[in-house]
Amino acid sequence: MLRKPAFLLAFILLSFNYAIAQPLTTFTNIQNQMMVWDNGMIRKVDYLQPIQTKVGRTAIPYLDNSRSFKIYYGGGVKTINVGFTNSFDVSDNLVTFLNASSLNVFDHGNVKNLSGMCQQYFMGDSLVLFYDGVRSEYKAYYNGNVYPIENFLAGAPIDVIKVSDNIAAYINYAGQFHFFYHGNIINQDNYQVNSFDVGRNTVAYVDINNQFRIFQNGKTRKVDDFKPASYVVGDNLVAFVGSDNHFKIYYNDSVYNIGFFTPTYQVGDYIVAYEDPSGYFKVFYKGEIYTLESYYPENFKIKYNSLAYVNRTNTLRMFSEGETYDVTTADLVNWDLFYDVVQYQIGQNIFRVFYQGREYE
Incomplete structure (x- = not known):
């Protein structure tokens, strides 16, 4: 009698481990x-x-x-x-590749042909929006299924499309602002918007009345009556300098007012890195602010939950999931950040990998 629940528990644990591979x-x-x-x-x-x-x-x-x-x-x-393959791309969960003009997707071990004639496509972590030249139609591939988006024969082609992770936003032939999200087309606005940006579960945009709005997880909120000085969308967050010249971050349905200043800032996935008024290098991560350096470095890389850079003491430093690590002080030939993994080279073809506080070689 206990075998079936045990099997189900093992299956659930295996699926969970696969999901967080x-x-x-x-x-x-x-x-x-x-x-x-x-x-x-x-x-x-x-x-x-x-x-x-x-x-x-x-x-x-x-x-x-x-x-x-x-x-x-x-x-x-x-x-x-x-x-046969002439180009390819990869995201979190998908691989797309073109054989001549034939678009294909590799999804969790399976290959599926999306269009026999495709010259334009946009890719997110789990979403591909593409123009099917065979049927003259824009389509979306999501969660193993293909969905019709817009028919080219109805009017002019789509000029502005942005895709990120699991959501696509675009202005269609009629000037309407639409989203494709979780398999559904959302008619967000019947009038052409002035600007927009996309991230995981999130679209920020300035509407026809210059009001700043944020769509997140199926809900839309007016954040400002006036357009911001700048804004960038990440995964489940939006960093922006508002019309009141305050630097703010929209995260988890709340607006965090960082301060009255216009910073140099960069958004990558779940992280916002910025220079504060004192010149300090800080990051916003999941509702918390962390100070990394007393100066703002010229070069750093952000990917997923992590940020990496070489500081003034020649230390390869990594911020990952709220923790800061000094990875190495060795002279580096080069280094790179892949999602939450730092890979670095010492000498001729000697590579090491750093992940979650541990070094591998």
């Missing part, structure tokens, strides 16, 4: 072999250096030395085709 990274070792870091282990996946590689959160697509298109996924490599 650790991010990936890849490098070429001193023997020019392609290596992948996955879940704390470094695996050799190809004997020759690939021609082109891109890193997603759950998959690594690449063209191997013979131009065969392959995808590392779920601990192994799958050959998709030999010599």
Whole structure:
């Protein structure tokens, strides 16, 4: 009698672990072999250096030395085709690739053809919006299904489209402002908006009356009666300098008033990095503010829940999920940030990986 609940519990735990799968990274070792870091282990996946590689959160697509298109996924490599793929992209959960003008998607191990003739598409973490030239129609691929969006024959093509993560926003042929969100088309505004930006579950826009509005998780809120001086949308947040010259962040249905100043700021996924009035380098992350340096660095990278940079003491420093780590003080040939993973090179083809406070080599 207890076997069925135990099986269901195991299945739920397996599904949960899959949903929060650790991010990936890849490098070429001193023997020019392609290596992948996955879940704390470094695996050799190809004997020759690939021609082109891109890193997603759950998959690594690449063209191997013979131009065969392959995808590392779920601990192994799958050959998709030999010599047909001319371009490809990757996000958190999807890989899109073009064979001539045929658009295809790799989604959790399965390949699906979206259009036999496509010259324009936009990709998010779990969403692809594309123009199907066979049927002269804009469509969306989401959660394994294809949805009709706009028919080109009804009027002019869509000029302005923005896609991020799980939402698409666009102005259609009639000048109406629409969203595609969770499989549904939302007619947000019948009049053409002045500007807009998109992020996970979120669209910020200035409407025809110059009012600043934010759509998040299915609800729309008027944030300001006047357009902001600037604004950028991230994942579930919007950073903006309001008409009152206050720097603010909209997060979790609340507006955080950071202060009366116009900062240099950058938004990446869940993080807002900015320079405060004293010149300090600070980040806003999930409702909290963290001070990283007493100066604002010229170069840093943001991805997902993490930010990384080399500070003035030549330390590769990483902020990730509310924690700050000094990764290394070694002289670096180069380094990069892939989602929440820092990969860095010391000397000739000596690579190391840093993730959640632990170093792998």
